[in-house]
Amino acid sequence: MFYVPLRKTPAAAVSWLLLIAFLPVPGLFIFLAIGRTKTSTWRRDRFAAIAPDLHRLAAQLRQGIPAVGYTEQVAGLAEAIGHMPAVAGNSLELIADYEDLIRRLIADIDDANRSVHLLAYIFADDQAGTMVIDALARAAERGVSCRVLVDPVGSSRWFRRINQRLRASGVNVRASMPLAPVYRWTRRDLRNHRKLYLIDGRIGYVGSQNLVDPDFIKGIVNTEIMARVTGPAVASCEAVFASDWQIETQESLAEAIKVPESTGKSVLQIMPSGPDYGDEGYRSLLLSLLYMARHHVRIVTPYLIPDDAVLAAFKALNQRGVEVELVISTVGDHPIVRLAQSSYYQELAQAGVMLQVFAGGLLHAKTVTIDDHTAVIGSANLDIRSFVLNDEVSLIIYDRVSVQAVASVLDEFVSKTVPFNMERWQQRGAVLRLAANVARLASPVL
Template sequence: MIAAVTDHLGLIYLVCEWIIRLAMLAVVPRRRNSPSARSWLLFIFFLPIPGVLIYAAIGRPAFAQWRAERFRRLAPFFADTNARMRPAGLRIPNAQNRKAVDLADSVGGFPAIGGNAIELMDGYDQTIDRLVADIDAARFSVRLLVYIFADDATGMKVIDALARAVARGVKCHVLLDPVGSHRWRRGTVSRLRSAGVEVREALPYRLLHRRTRGDMRNHRKLFVIDGAIGYAGSQNIVAKDFRPGVTNQELVVRVVGPVVAAMTAVFVADWFLETETMLCNAVDVPAPAGAVVAQILPSGANYALEGFATLLVWLIHTAQHSVVVTTPYLIPEEELMGAMRTAVLRGVRVSIIVSAVADQRLVRLAQESYYEDLLAAGVSIYLFENYLLHAKNVSIDGRLSIIGSSNVDLRSFQLNEEVSLLIPDEATTMMLDATQDRAITGSRQLLLEDWKRRSRPRRFAENLARLLSPLL
C-alpha cells in the first residue's frame, strides 16, 4: 500500500515537472531575449520546480504594475522639463553626432543642450573632496543618488558636509540603494537622519514582499548641488579600498550648466517613485556656463528600450575610425558582439579596457568566456593592472563621449537603473581619450595565441559561467 502511494506520488511529481518544462517553453521566450531565454530554459529543464519558482520571483525584468503606473504619472513633469530645456537652433556640427543625440532623446527622453562646462576627474579622493567642497558651498539644495553610501571614513566626510549644509538651512535629500549599501545601510541611514538629511532607500528589498525585487537595483551615481552643479560617473561614496585587496579607480564628470536640469529631473523622478512626493513641480534650467553640448541618458526597466545598449550598438555600427570601451564588467549581448565584429571588418579600431583585478569571480569567468571570440574578430583587449578599473566610459571616433554608471553587461542593460552623460564634443572626447590612453599604458594587452593556451578546466569553468551569465 505504501509503495503504491509512493509510486503514485512519484508519477504525479514527474508529470508536474514535464508540464512545467513544456509550459515554460511557451512562456520564457516571450519575456526574455534569446541568451536569457536559453539560460532560463536550461535551468528550468534541469530543476523544473525550483526553476519556475525562481523565475516567478525574478524572471521577468519588469517592475510591478504600481511602480509602472507611478512612472507614467511623471510624464507631464518630464514634458515640462524638456520644454524648458529644448533649445532653439542647437548646433551640432557633426552629422553622426546629431543622429546620436536624436536617438538618445528618443530612448531616454531628454534633449541635448549646449552651454555646459565639463570637467573629468579620475582621482578618487580628490573627487570626494571636490564634492564635499561643493556641498559646503551649497545655498539651497543637495541631492545625492548613489548605489553604495558607506558610513566609513570616506562616507563620513560627505555625511559631515551634509550636516553642515542642513545647519545652514540647505535642504538635503539622499537616495541610496539598500542592496549596494547593505554592509553600511543601517549606520549610514541613522547618521544621515541624525544630521537632518531626508534619506530614502531606492527600490527597497524585503524578502517575500510583493512590491519589491532583489535583483533590480538603482545603480545610478548622480549628485546635484543647488540645481546648478552635477556629478555623474562610476564612483560611489565609500572608501576606494572597501573590498580587501582591491582598490578602485573611477571616472567622474563634473558639469555646470543647463544639462544639470535633466540631472535634477532624474533625481526628482526617482524620489517620487519611492515616496510619491514631488520635490518640485518644475525644474529651473541653469544659465550657460560654457560651450559644451551634453545630454543625460537614463535607462532602466521603466523605459521601453534598453537605452544605453541601443545607443552603444548604434554608435559602434556607425563608427568610422575608432571605438574605445572602458568597463569593469563585460558580458555583451549578441547584437553588441555583432556590432564589434562588423566594425573591425569595416576597418574600425575597436579596443576594450577591462580590469585585470577581479572582485566577482563568477562574473569574471563569464566575462572571460567572450575573450577568445572578441580577439579572433580583431578586437583589442587591454587588462588594466594593479587597480580595479571601475570606470565606465565610451569614446567614438574622437568626437563623442559617454561617461556614466552603466557597465557593458546584461545586468546594466536589462535590470539596473542607470544614467549616462552623452557629450558630442571633440574637446571633451580628447580629454577622455587621454584618460583612456593612460589606462592602456597601465594595462597588459591580451593576445589571442596567449589566451588560447589557458587550461581546459579554466575553459570549462568559463563556459559554465557563460551559461549562467544571463542570470547573474
C-alpha cells in the same frame, strides 16, 4: 513554458528553459521572481505620473537645442529613451583622481545654500563616506534641503548605520528600490546603479564613483572617472533624481527644477535608462554609436558580458576596418561574472577587438569614445545587467573639445595597461576552461 522566451534574447530564453527543464519547481519559482524585467505595477504607475513634468522640462531645454551634426540621430534616440534632449552651454570637468572627487564634492556641499541631492549605489560609513555624511550634516544644519537616495542592496553592509546617522543629522534619506513587503514588492535583482550628486541645481557629478573608500573590497583598489557639470544639462540631472525620488516618496520635486544659465561651450545630454524607461535603453545607445563609428572605438568597462548583438557589431566594425579597443582589468570583485567574462576573450580577439588589461587594480570607470565626435561617461557596464536590469545614467558628450578631454583621460588609463596575452590564455587549465564555459551559460541572466 511557452511564456519564458517572450521578449527575451534567444540566449536568455535558452538559459531559462534549461534551468526549468533540469529543476522544474525551483526553476519556475526563480523565473517568476526574477525572470521578467517588468517593475511592479505601483512603480510603473508612479513613473507614468511623472512623465508630464519630464516633458515640460524637456520642452524648456529644447528651446536651446544645439546642432550635433551627424550624431543627431543618436541624440534623438537618447531623448526618446530618457526624455531629455542634448543641450549646449555647459562646462565639463573630468575628475579621475578618487580622493580629489571626494574633496571636490565635499567643498561643493559646504558651499550649498539651497539643496543637495545625492543618489548612490554604494554609500558607506567608512572614511570617504563619513566625510560626505559630515558635510551633509553641516549643510542640513545651515538649513539646506538635503535628500539622499541609496540602493539598499549595493549598500547592504552599511545601509542601516548610514540611514541612522543621516536621519539624526536632519538629512532626508530613502532606500531606492527597497526590499519592501508584498504590497510594495520590488525585485532584489532590479537595482538603482546610478551615481548622481547634485548641488543647488547648478552643479552635477555623473560617472562611476560611489561614496565609499577606493579599497572597500580587500585587495582591490578602484580607479574611477567622474564628470563635474555646470550649465543647462544639470536640470536634466535633477529630473533624473526627481523621478527616482518621487517614485519612492511621492514627493514631487520636478516643478522646482530651474534650467541654469549657460556656463561654457560643452554640448551634453543626460540619458537615464532602466526598466522604467523601456527595455534595453543603454544597449540601444551603445549599438547605435558602434555602427556610427568610422575609425576608432574605445570602451572601458569593469564588467564585460556582451550579447550576440554587441558581438556582431564588433565583428562588423572589424570588417569595415574600424579599430575597436576594449580596456578591462586584471582583477574583479564578482567571481562568477569574472569567469563568464573570460569566456568571451577568444571570441573578441577573433573579431579583431584589441583587449588591453589595466594593471593598476580595478578600473571601475565606464566610458566609451567614438572617433573624435562622441563620448559617454556614466554608470553603465557592458553587460546584461546594465542593458536590461539596472537603473543607469549616462552623460553623452558631443562637442569635440570635451570628447578630446575624455580621450586624454583614457589615454592615461591605457598607459597603465598591457596587451592581453592570448597565447598564454589558450594554455589555461581544463578546470578553468570548464568553469568559464559553465559561467557563460548563466551570462544571459547574470
